[in-house]
Amino acid sequence: MKTIEAVVSTFSKNHQPCCTVKPGETLLFKTLDCYSGNIKTEADYPEDITGGDADLATGLVYVDGAEKGDVLVVDILDIDVADQGVCCNIGGPLMEQSVPRTKIIPVKNRIAHFNDIKWEVDPMLGVIGVAPEEGEPLCFLPGDHGGNMDSKMIKRGSRIYLPVQVPGALLGMGDVHASQGDCELCGNGIEIAADVRVKISLIKDFELHWPMTETKDKWYVNVAAPDYETALNQSCRELQRLMVDAYGWDQTDVFLYLSLQGDIEINQFTLPCPIDMILRAGVPKIPGKELIK
Helix, strand or coil, X not given: CEEECCEECECCCCCCCCEEECCCCEEEEEECCCCCCCCXXXXXXXXXXXXXXXXCEEEEEEECCCCCCCEEEEEEEEEEECCEEEEECCCCCCHHHCCCCEEEEEEECCEEEECCEEEECCCEEEEEECCCCCCCCECCCEECCEEECCCXXXXXXXXXXXXXXXXXXXXXXXXXXXXXXXXXXXXXXXECCEEEEEEEXXXXXXXXXXXXXXXXXXXXXEEEECCHHHHHHHHHHXXXXXXXXXXXXXXXXXXXXXXXXXXXXXXXXXXXXXXXXXXXXXXXXXXXXXXXX
C-alpha cells in the first residue's frame, strides 16, 4: 500500500504527479486539516481562508491507464482522524449575532466533545477531485472536477465517481471533517488531520459530467454553481440523463419519479467564495437499475 504525503494548493494538469498507481491498488492519503495545522489554540483565528494554504489536497496521484472520457472510482475504506480538531465561524447567516471564535474540539476514540455534550463522529472528505482539462482551481473551490464539494456523504463506505479530464486523472484529497452538518452553517466542520485509506479503480469510456457519490442506499450527483437555481437544474438534468439509460424510462417518467423519490440536499453554501451553492441530488438505489456499472 502506497502512502501519499505530498500536498498541493491547486488541481492542475501541470503538476508533477507525486506517484503513479494502477487500478486496483489501495492507497493511504495522509491529509492536513483545512488550515494546514496553523490554528493551534483558541487564540488563533483565520483571517484569509482563500489563501494558497487553505484546503490543501494530498496528491496528486497519476492513475495508470486513465484517459479523458473515463471515470475514476474511489472506494473510501476508512478515515482515521486525529485526536483534536478545530471549528471557526468564518461566514454564514448568524455572523451578525456572533463574535469571531475558534473552538478546539477534542475527538477521543471517535467521540467529539463540545462543551457539555459529546457525540460519535462520522468523518467525511471535504475535498476530493482530479485535475480539470483547463485552468488551475484552488483546492478550496468545487467544480465538475470535484474539489471542495463538502458533502457529508463522502465518507467511509462510500464510492466516489470522478470524470477523468486529463491523462492519469491526477487524484487528490483532503479537508477532512470529523463531523459536519448539511450546509456547514458557519463555514467549518470539525476541521481535522486524518489518514484516508482508499481503493482506486477505473471505468473506461463512460460519459459523466459531474462527480457522483454512491452510498449504501442512494446515488448522488454533486454540483457546484453560482446560485441555487443553476445548481438544481444541472444536478437534476445529469441525474435524469443517467436514469433514462439505467431505468429504460423516458425523460418525463424520470421527472415524475424524481418528484416522488428524489432529494435535493445542500452540501454547503455559506463559505465566502465565488461558488455560492454546492448541492447533491439523490435518488434511492434500485437493484438492477444501477446508474453506473
